[in-house]
Amino acid sequence: xxxxxxxxxxxxxxxxxxxxxxxxxxxxxxxxxxxxxxxxxxxxxxxxxxxxxxxxxxxxxxxxxxxxxxxxxxxxxxxxxxxxxxxxxxxxxxxxxxxxxxxxxxxxxxxxxxxxxxxxxxxxxxxxxxxxxxxxxxxxxxxxxxxxxxxxxxxxxxxxxxxxxxxxxxxxxxxxxxxxxxxxxxxxxxxxxxxxxxxxxxxxxxxxxxxxxxxxxxxxxxxxxxxxxxxxxxxxxxxx
Amino acid sequence: xxxxxxxxxxxxxxxxxxxxxxxxxxxxxxxxxxxxxxxxxxxxxxxxxxxxxxxxxxxxxxxxxxxxxxxxxxxxxxxxxxxxxxxxxxxxxxxxxxxxxxxxxxxxxxxxxxxxxxxxxxxxxxxxxxxxxxxxxxxxxxxxxxxxxxxxxxxxxxxxxx
Numbered sequence: 257x258x259x260x261x262x263x264x265x266x267x268x269x270x271x272x273x274x275x276x277x278x279x280x281x282x283x284x285x286x287x288x289x290x291x292x293x294x295x296x297x298x299x300x301x302x303x304x305x306x307x308x309x310x311x312x313x314x315x316x317x318x319x320x321x322x323x324x325x326x327x328x329x330x331x332x333x334x335x336x337x338x339x340x341x342x343x344x345x346x347x348x349x350x351x352x353x354x355x356x357x358x359x360x361x362x363x364x365x366x367x368x369x370x371x372x373x374x375x376x377x378x379x380x381x382x383x384x385x386x387x388x389x390x391x392x393x394x395x396x397x398x399x400x401x402x403x404x405x406x407x408x409x410x411x412x413x414x415x416x417x418x419x420x421x422x423x424x425x426x427x428x429x430x431x432x433x434x435x436x437x438x439x440x441x442x443x444x445x446x447x448x449x450x451x452x453x454x455x456x457x458x459x460x461x462x463x464x465x466x467x468x469x470x471x472x473x474x475x476x477x478x479x480x481x482x483x484x485x486x487x488x489x490x491x492x493x494x495x496x
Numbered sequence: 497x498x499x500x501x502x503x504x505x506x507x508x509x510x511x512x513x514x515x516x517x518x519x520x521x522x523x524x525x526x527x528x529x530x531x532x533x534x535x536x537x538x539x540x541x542x543x544x545x546x547x548x549x550x551x552x553x554x555x556x557x558x559x560x561x562x563x564x565x566x567x568x569x570x571x572x573x574x575x576x577x578x579x580x581x582x583x584x585x586x587x588x589x590x591x592x593x594x595x596x597x598x599x600x601x602x603x604x605x606x607x608x609x610x611x612x613x614x615x616x617x618x619x620x621x622x623x624x625x626x627x628x629x630x631x632x633x634x635x636x637x638x639x640x641x642x643x644x645x646x647x648x649x650x651x652x653x654x655x656x657x658x
Contacts, residue, residue, distance in 0.1 A: 327532075328531070328532050329532075330532075330534060342532075342534075342535055342540070342543065344532040344543055344544070344547075347547075348530065348532050348543065348544050348547035348548070349544060351532070351540060351541075351543045351544045352540050353535065353540035353543075365540045366540075488536045488577075490536055490537055490538055490578070491535075491536055491537070491538070492538075493538040494538055495538045495539050
């Protein structure tokens with residue numbers, strides 16, 4: 257190989273390394289997942305839910321190629337499947353609310369504001385360290401792995417439907433720095449990926465959701481988790 | 497003549513007093529941060545509107561400055577507890593029906609101003625109810641009147657802390 261050609265190979269390799277590449281899969285292909293029963297998956301998802309109605313207050317930041325916002329919000333959770341999400345932007349502007357029941361948005365007002373912040377409902381639940389049960393027609397796979405170096409146990413679940421696949425990975429370190437990661441793929445492409453840090457009581461502490469195609473990022477930091485919250489029935493109603 | 501001297505003297509004394517009439521403030525509070533109110537109602541717009549009313553009361557009427565939570569002397573927080581937008585107040589008999597010609601909105605809020613440097617509640621009202629009439633369907637006009645009343649109640653409440 258001539259010196260000139262060798263240099264061009266090195267330059268090409270350097271360029272390839274520097275190029276931003278799409279994120280690798282959350283669950284590596286080499287990790288064998290075995291078919292599992294839907295019931296066991298549902299039972300696992302129940303362990304991620306709070307036991308009582310819970311109010312979570314948080315600060316949030318959103319960023320895409322055009323805009324950058326920050327604000328505050330709150331989520332009221334009535335287990336097992338209802339959530340009201342309130343948000344307010346800087347100076348309390350750009351506010352709104354939405355009610356999510358299971359995987360559906362019951363109402364959002366104004367809808368545009370909510371959709372710009374929350375682009376993936378299953379990952380909204382995961383942001384608050386909760387996992388929705390697999391759809392009735394989803395293929396369920398599961399597995400466990402132990403990191404020999406950190407001794408951290410990883411529990412992995414995959415809920416696969418015709419077009420959509422949801423992967424969940426819980427990295428448990430006995431209550432300290434436990435993580436819930438989630439990934440939503442549609443027709444093989446990653447739509448969104450979330451990473452939620454849990455506190456010692458396994459409640460959400462902070463979270464980040466990336467949307468690689470946009471690209472966009474939503475981050476939140478929890479300030480209060482109130483497990484004695486009373487949720488008045490009016491919060492679920494829509495005015496429209 | 498003596499009367500004129502007394503009047504002049506009192507004028508000088510008043511001019512020398514450090515008190516003005518430009519509005520009052522809460523004790524030891526010059527800056528406030530307004531946190532988003534919890535909203536227990538199905539109307540999301542109230543979150544922003546109540547913040548605006550509180551800001552108007554504190555900044556516009558009481559002369560406080562709005563600051564970030566980290567630097568403010570006090571924080572304002574609260575909750576919109578209830579919203580009744582269609583209370584009828586005036587009816588007109590029609591043929592086979594009754595028309596509501598005037599309605600009112602009624603908004604119930606909890607408000608608390610907390611001096612975060614001293615860790616003390618400066619002012620707190622729970623179940624504060626304000627209302628405003630409107631000609632249907634101009635519900636927003638009723639809300640505007642209700643918020644104006646809230647502004648006045650906050651100002652009156654804060655000034656009662658002197």
